[in-house]
Amino acid sequence: MANLPSILLIGCGHMGHAMLKGWLKKGLETSVIVHRHTLELPSPHQHVQSTAEIPKAFKPKAIILAMKPAQAAEIIPSLAPWTKEAVILSVLGGRDLTWLKNQFGDQQPVVRVMPNTPSELGLGMTSVVAGPTVTDQQKQLADDLLHAVGEVAWLDSEKEMDVATAIAGCGPAYIFLLAELLQKVGEEKGLSTELARLLARQTVVGSAALLGNSSQESEALRKAVATPGGITERAVNVLIDSKAWPDSLSKAIQAAADRSKEMAS
Numbered sequence: 077m078a079n080l081p082s083i084l085l086i087g088c089g090h091m092g093h094a095m096l097k098g099w100l101k102k103g104l105e106t107s108v109i110v111h112r113h114t115l116e117l118p119s120p121h122q123h124v125q126s127t128a129e130i131p132k133a134f135k136p137k138a139i140i141l142a143m144k145p146a147q148a149a150e151i152i153p154s155l156a157p158w159t160k161e162a163v164i165l166s167v168l169g170g171r172d173l174t175w176l177k178n179q180f181g182d183q184q185p186v187v188r189v190m191p192n193t194p195s196e197l198g199l200g201m202t203s204v205v206a207g208p209t210v211t212d213q214q215k216q217l218a219d220d221l222l223h224a225v226g227e228v229a230w231l232d233s234e235k236e237m238d239v240a241t242a243i244a245g246c247g248p249a250y251i252f253l254l255a256e257l258l259q260k261v262g263e264e265k266g267l268s269t270e271l272a273r274l275l276a277r278q279t280v281v282g283s284a285a286l287l288g289n290s291s292q293e294s295e296a297l298r299k300a301v302a303t304p305g306g307i308t309e310r311a312v313n314v315l316i317d318s319k320a321w322p323d324s325l326s327k328a329i330q331a332a333a334d335r336s337k338e339m340a341s
């Protein structure tokens with residue numbers, strides 16, 4: 077793969093750092109990273125603690141906004157010296173293209189991006205929608221950067237972004253919660269913490285890898301475990317009851333999508 081373009085990354089916390097780790101592995105050309113805390117970076121990448129310290133001569137092809145949404149309005153005006161020749165990739169949860177246009181002005185090319193933390197391993201899932209002034213070349217640049225850290229879905233409409241966020245942006249938290257709960261129930265049922273932790277973690281890890289390496293639907297993989305009249309079927313019958321997982325997951329996704337929509341303004 078050709079080197080990835082030069083980037084200016086604003087915010088290098090959980091999400092920014094996950095993407096940066098993925099990009100560094102894939103040959104990121106040059107970057108300046110704004111992060112308030114210490115950060116070890118290989119040369120020629122540069123770490124600064126505030127936007128005031130970004131070298132004036134630096135010409136990033138893309139500026140990635142990965143700070144908290146509440147910090148964004150305060151930081152964005154200080155980025156003016158670097159925005160002219162760059163496309164903005166906004167990772168900000170909930171902040172929509174209209175909000176971004178109001179911050180940067182009508183003409184600034186802006187792409188709204190919703191990645192997730194498995195990007196760190198190149199196993200991310202990123203949903204993307206481009207603003208009206210983004211050129212085909214800039215779309216390609218965004219696509220190259222995001223494909224370097226996993227799968228990319230270009231949405232047909234920005235309306236899809238709230239649910240896409242609720243499923244994939246937030247999704248790793250649901251999977252980790254499942255691992256947490258499996259461990260907790262194991263402990264409650266008398267297993268040692270060490271054994272319950274191992275059983276829960278390796279089951280989630282192994283199942284995700286199996287799904288990722290299989291051409292079968294998740295339903296088929298599930299049915300391959302649940303022998304008719306056997307043991308798994310008893311548990312699946314409890315979980316699949318319409319009032320159990322189908323209902324709670326639907327409510328959970330709706331709650332997250334509603335919050336994403338709420339954060340647009």
Ligand SMILES: NC(=O)C1=CN([C@@H]2O[C@H](COP(=O)(O)OP(=O)(O)OC[C@H]3O[C@@H](n4cnc5c(N)ncnc54)[C@H](O)[C@@H]3O)[C@@H](O)[C@H]2O)C=CC1
Pocket residue numbers: 086087088089090091092110111112113125126127141142143144145147151167168169170190191192193245246
């Ligand atoms: N954590 C996740 O799984 C995901 C997060 N996001 C989005 O990513 C963004 C960041 O979230 P997290 O990484 O979880 O937050 P975080 O709190 O871990 O990171 C925030 C970063 O912003 C930096 N920052 C704070 N004030 C700053 C300032 N004045 N100038 C420059 N940088 C400053 C901090 O140093 C830190 O690097 C949010 O907008 C969130 O909606 C999107 C998808 C997934």
Ligand SMILES: O=C(O)[C@@H]1CCC=N1
Pocket residue numbers: 169241245246
């Ligand atoms: O929880 C949040 O607000 C961010 C957006 C998606 C994942 N984390």
